[in-house]
Amino acid sequence: MRYQSTRGNSPQQSFLEILLGGLAPDGGLYLPTEYPQVTTAQLDSWRGLPYADLAYEVLSLYCTDIPENDLRALLRKTYTAEVYCNGRPQDNAQDITPLHWLGEEQGTRIGLLSLSNGPTLAFKDMAMQFLGNLFEYALKQTGQKLNILGATSGDTGSAAEYAIRGKEGIKVFMLSPRGKMSAFQAAQMYSLQDPNIFNLAVDGVFDDCQDIVKAVSNDHAFKLKSEIGTVNSINWGRVVAQVVYYFQGYLLATKTSTEKVSFTVPSGNFGNICAGHIARMMGLPIAHLVAATNENDVLDEFFRTGVYRARKSAETLHTSSPSMDISKASNFERFVYDLLSQDGKATAEMFKQVDAVGGFDISKEAIFKDIGKYGFQSGRSSHQNRIETIQDIDQRYGVMIDTHTADGVKVARDHLQAGIPMIVLETALPIKFEETIELALGRPAECPAAFKDIKSKPQRVENIAADVMQVKAFITAHLT
Numbered sequence: 001m002r003y004q005s006t007r008g009n010s011p012q013q014s015f016l017e018i019l020l021g022g023l024a025p026d027g028g029l030y031l032p033t034e035y036p037q038v039t040t041a042q043l044d045s046w047r048g049l050p051y052a053d054l055a056y057e058v059l060s061l062y063c064t065d066i067p068e069n070d071l072r073a074l075l076r077k078t079y080t081a082e083v084y085c086n087g088r089p090q091d092n093a094q095d096i097t098p099l100h101w102l103g104e105e106q107g108t109r110i111g112l113l114s115l116s117n118g119p120t121l122a123f124k125d126m127a128m129q130f131l132g133n134l135f136e137y138a139l140k141q142t143g144q145k146l147n148i149l150g151a152t153s154g155d156t157g158s159a160a161e162y163a164i165r166g167k168e169g170i171k172v173f174m175l176s177p178r179g180k181m182s183a184f185q186a187a188q189m190y191s192l193q194d195p196n197i198f199n200l201a202v203d204g205v206f207d208d209c210q211d212i213v214k215a216v217s218n219d220h221a222f223k224l225k226s227e228i229g230t231v232n233s234i235n236w237g238r239v240v241a242q243v244v245y246y247f248q249g250y251l252l253a254t255k256t257s258t259e260k261v262s263f264t265v266p267s268g269n270f271g272n273i274c275a276g277h278i279a280r281m282m283g284l285p286i287a288h289l290v291a292a293t294n295e296n297d298v299l300d301e302f303f304r305t306g307v308y309r310a311r312k313s314a315e316t317l318h319t320s321s322p323s324m325d326i327s328k329a330s331n332f333e334r335f336v337y338d339l340l341s342q343d344g345k346a347t348a349e350m351f352k353q354v355d356a357v358g359g360f361d362i363s364k365e366a367i368f369k370d371i372g373k374y375g376f377q378s379g380r381s382s383h384q385n386r387i388e389t390i391q392d393i394d395q396r397y398g399v400m401i402d403t404h405t406a407d408g409v410k411v412a413r414d415h416l417q418a419g420i421p422m423i424v425l426e427t428a429l430p431i432k433f434e435e436t437i438e439l440a441l442g443r444p445a446e447c448p449a450a451f452k453d454i455k456s457k458p459q460r461v462e463n464i465a466a467d468v469m470q471v472k473a474f475i476t477a478h479l480t
């Protein structure tokens, strides 16, 4: 399988070649030259496979430059019940992403696909754990070292750190905005004592952290010399690893592979739902992919109106589902490329417009009228909606959900279709956002046993100014 840039002006590369890079040289994102097709018979033959082996069936179509036995071993090492064991007592850890039906509403079943049972209790573990093992494998082959530099507002940073802690030849330098994450999120990251993990608490906001990462990445000499890589949400390895659980959710929800199901996805950077789009393009019988946003409704606005309008930093709201507080959806270009019939030139034009004037408007164009064939729908949820949905799901079904999942359930309920099961992706466990849960339910969030004393553990974190030079100096001083 070869990969090409969405802007059509970069050489094609293999899976391992694009694994450690970010954007393509022309500024685009990588996508496979074609989507492998999965037949009904193939789907049926995958029923009942352990998650790791299902992952092998899907990912071996994409990671064609990894020997089959190595890929299977990597996946079996990654997707174990021991690693994904933090779910609810009723969850079946063997399924890795267990499906938990809530009940019947408006003539159809609605359920949660638990993606947040991994080490950091959010769905980003699903891909990041695989990437950690894959990086270690790839580096061993070449004898190279890798230093991951990242910025986080919470979930990405901890997922990356837990995936790479203790791994040979890899270090993580993670910038986080000092005092701006939830106490639980900060404790998860800062309590890691592994010598290959460096937490840098920046005196600033998340955008300052991201700007520093961009500045360092744009200094190509420094990047090369310091063997710096990134694991941000546009990384193809992350997107493709997420495709697997759409298959798992589908297979757990159906008895035969001609039935249709819909998915609702709490969305920010369009990484998670982009994986759903790819699963659907591969032939998985998905009726609808419903993008659920919070008040930062860039994506909902686009799917409703055909107008894509990136927000300014000052317009980006801090909400109680903070992992969806985005100003633009960095993976959205991957879908636009497909919408434009994989025309790299046209995609480049569109995103040049985004850079120049902040967006584009295709509301009057034929491609927008035709957008239904991709199955996308969308909706938006507010703080009040989240609180009410958390209360309602607790009262009606005795299930506690987090704020992001609540956005998903709220929007899913506005898009139920009789006879087509609706699966809402559960993207985090409630304990990560316990302040809002307490507010909604008047009692503390459930906490998996392994995390009971996390906030009282000693923390290992360096305070640093929002200054590129100081961050570079810190990295240089800690390279060997």
Ligand SMILES: *Cc1c(COP(=O)(O)O)cnc(C)c1O
Pocket (backbone or CB within 6 Å): 122, 123, 124, 155, 156, 233, 266, 267, 268, 269, 270, 271, 272, 273, 323, 324, 404, 427, 428
């Ligand atoms: C990252 C994240 C999201 C948004 O996912 P995208 O891939 O950016 O759309 C939603 N919920 C939680 C809990 C997250 O951590």
